[in-house]
Amino acid sequence: MVSSKNRILQIAVVFLRVALGGIFIYAGYVKLVEPWQLFAAGIADYEVVPMWAAKLLAHTLPWFEVLVGLLLIAGRWLRTCTVSTSLLLLVFVGLMVRAFAGGKEINCGCFGPNELISWKTLVRDGAMLAVSLFLTAIAFRHRRKPA
Numbered sequence: 001m002v003s004s005k006n007r008i009l010q011i012a013v014v015f016l017r018v019a020l021g022g023i024f025i026y027a028g029y030v031k032l033v034e035p036w037q038l039f040a041a042g043i044a045d046y047e048v049v050p051m052w053a054a055k056l057l058a059h060t061l062p063w064f065e066v067l068v069g070l071l072l073i074a075g076r077w078l079r080t081c082t083v084s085t086s087l088l089l090l091v092f093v094g095l096m097v098r099a100f101a102g103g104k105e106i107n108c109g110c111f112g113p114n115e116l117i118s119w120k121t122l123v124r125d126g127a128m129l130a131v132s133l134f135l136t137a138i139a140f141r142h143r144r145k146p147a
Helices: 004-033 036-045 051-074 078-101 119-139
Strands: none
Touching (some): 004 078, 004 119
């Protein structure tokens, strides 16, 4: 018999997976429908990678975001996709904090080209990172059963 606490946790985990997965799908989709050059320019504004890498990221990152979002919603390869999501968000939040602390007035690039980095974007992405880290911990909580 499953305790009510465990059942509530299971429901919360599914809700958080679907919510975070939906956010990642939406973020990737928005970048895919906009010209890739806008996203590449946004990446270049952070001044951490050369332009050729910004172009490569602009072409590939949105597809990866959609894939990770779909895997989160489907509940497949949870260890891999939660770690991937956490690492992505850790990099995103770190870069945003660096830019914000440095006084850069640039777009965060999260959901298209029209959102300047602010304390609101930092709180939002920080909350997504916290959710992702929680989901990662849950994914690794139980050992795999031997085949």
